[in-house]
Amino acid sequence: SESGQGINFHAHGSGTNIDSNVLDDYEIGKFTPYFKIEGRDVSNSPVDNVDATYVKVGQMVTCHYTITCNGNPTNAATTRAWEIRGFPFQSKNDISNGYISAGQRVDGYSTGTYGPDGYFLFRIFNHSTYGRLEFIDSNHTGTRNASMMMADNATVMGTITYQTDS
Numbered sequence: 821s822e823s824g825q826g827i828n829f830h831a832h833g834s835g836t837n838i839d840s841n842v843l844d845d846y847e848i849g850k851f852t853p854y855f856k857i858e859g860r861d862v863s864n865s866p867v868d869n870v871d872a873t874y875v876k877v878g879q880m881v882t883c884h885y886t887i888t889c890n891g892n893p894t895n896a897a898t899t900r901a902w903e904i905r906g907f908p909f910q911s912k913n914d915i916s917n918g919y920i921s922a923g924q925r926v927d928g929y930s931t932g933t934y935g936p937d938g939y940f941l942f943r944i945f946n947h948s949t950y951g952r953l954e955f956i957d958s959n960h961t962g963t964r965n966a967s968m969m970m971a972d973n974a975t976v977m978g979t980i981t982y983q984t985d986s
Contacts, residue, residue: 845877845878847874847875849873850873853905855893855902856905857894857895857903858900858901858902859900860895860900866889867890870885870886870888871885872884872885874907874908876908879984881909881981882979885976885977888975888976890972891972892972897965898964901952901967903952904950904976906950907949910947910986911946911947912947917943918943918946919951919980919982921942921944921980923942924940925976926969926974928972928974928975929969932968933968934968934969937959938955938957940955940976942954942980951980
């Protein structure tokens with residue numbers, strides 16, 4: 821955008837840089853995230869009821885999303901992750917383990933493999949537009965691959981904030 825365009829938070833006084841008080845890199849919109857079992861086709865993880873929005877201010881992106889499984893996914897395994905793909909901007913390549921968000925609510929998931937005692941978090945990978953929904957099992961050290969927890973009508977409602985290069 822052109823310098824001086826956008827919302828101007830003009831401050832008066834000597835030595836004030838007017839351009840530094842202009843919010844001219846602001847974007848809001850919708851995007852379409854989707855589930856995928858790690859290493860498998862998207863068709864193995866059908867979804868419906870997708871609702872997702874984002875706000876980008878400068879290099880910071882905040883996404884809010886709801887995704888629901890439509891049918892029981894195939895090819896789930898304890899060795900495969902539950903991936904969420906299709907985020908609107910590529911994440912920056914600067915954090916060793918990617919951007920992590922504990923702001924995930926998952927309803928209707930299968931507790932047959934790991935049980936109900938734990939919680940989900942989402943980790944978006946560096947320099948990518950996808951990440952993994954991981955399960956932190958209270959009876960286990962570390963994270964668990966969560967694709968075995970995907971079930972018909974399982975819903976993920978989440979929020980993540982991450983940084984992008986653009």
